[in-house]
Amino acid sequence: MKNKLLAAYTVVMSLSLSVTAETETEIDLNAFAQQYFKAMVATQAPDATEQDLENYLALLTDDIGHSHLPYVTDDSRQPDGKQAMRKGMTFYLGAHTEHNAELLDVFTFNQSAIAIRYSNSAKGIHPQHKQAISYSQIMMEVLEMENGKVAVIRKYHQ
Structure with missing residues (x-):
């Protein structure tokens, strides 16, 4: 009888810990999307700082995968993804x-993904070839969550 009670107690505790672990990792994806967008936009501002960049990177896994078609097509996760x-x-x-x-639209998919659609425009000087740059576009980013x-960012132009 003691063994049955111990077994039942173990099962109940395991289920309880499993549910607790799941709820601890669940987040409000709409709120996260707003936070992500704000942090990402801050990195593009004329007065962007390294701290703005670190605030954005804090939202990513260390092995982040990233694609930005047609420029970057491989979104494989790498151990040094965040560093890259x-x-x-x-x-x-x-x-x-x-x-x-x-920010135009936010779509969430259970706890696994967020899609954000936004318009952006910019002007500036390209740091490598020192030529003027100017663009205006509609973007969608699909963010796979972990x-x-x-964990993975996929960027698409409209």
């Missing part, structure tokens, strides 16, 4: 003299 994004984004940090963005952070 930090290096690439630091190169362009502060390159804009003007930047505007507006344990409350973005």
Whole structure:
């Protein structure tokens, strides 16, 4: 009888811990989308700082995968994914003299994905070839989530 009670107690505790673990990782994806968009836009501002970049990167897994078609087509997750994004984004940090963005739509898919659609426009000087840049576009980013952070980013132009 003691063994049956112990077994029943173990099962109940396991289920309880499992449910608790699931609820701890669940987040409000709409709120996360707003936070993500605000942090991402801050990295594109003319006065963007390394702290703005770190605030954005804090929302990503260390092994983040990223594609931005047609420029970056491989979205494989790599152990140094966040470090590679930090290096690439630091190169362009502060390159804009003007930047505007507006969040148009947010779509959430259980706890696994977010899609954000936004318009943005920018002007500036490209840091490598020192030529003027100017663009206006509609973008969609699909964010695959893992344990409350973005694990894969897929960017698409309309």
